[in-house]
Amino acid sequence: MVKSRLTSLWLAAALVAATPVFGHEVVSYEIVGDAVPMALGGRVGDRQRGKVIVFDRRRGNCLICHTFPVANEPFQGDLGPALGDVGKRLSEGQIRLRLIDPLRLNPKSLMPAYYKVDGLREVAPEYQGKPALEAQEIEDVTAYLVSLKGQQ
Structure with missing residues (x-):
């Protein structure tokens, strides 16, 4: 079964296999320590674009748990x-990595996994197998968050 094979790959090699997901492709990535160093x-x-996603209360919904200097x-x-x-x-x-799969670093985290599709619980049927954000959106949000250096 593809799902169990992907889960085994992830656990064994800390890689996510590329899999088509309802029109979105979940691209592979490598976890190195506590990071995913490559885009x-x-x-x-x-x-x-990342800032728009972060402040969108339906897409990123980051404001529900985090404060920003605005x-x-x-x-x-x-x-x-x-x-x-x-x-x-x-x-x-x-x-x-914190956007992709925060539970990997903190199993008690309340933050949702925005790019992980396997091993999630209580996902509504219409969202199963779909990442919350596409790869480009993860990179956009990452770019915005990297820009926040505390000088605002």
């Missing part, structure tokens, strides 16, 4: 760390 599929992230965004959360200086605290690869 997904060699894509280049766009900081402005005055015009009410109802920011405090369950996760403030992200105003995340680009100073974490490398690009560390940010990327």
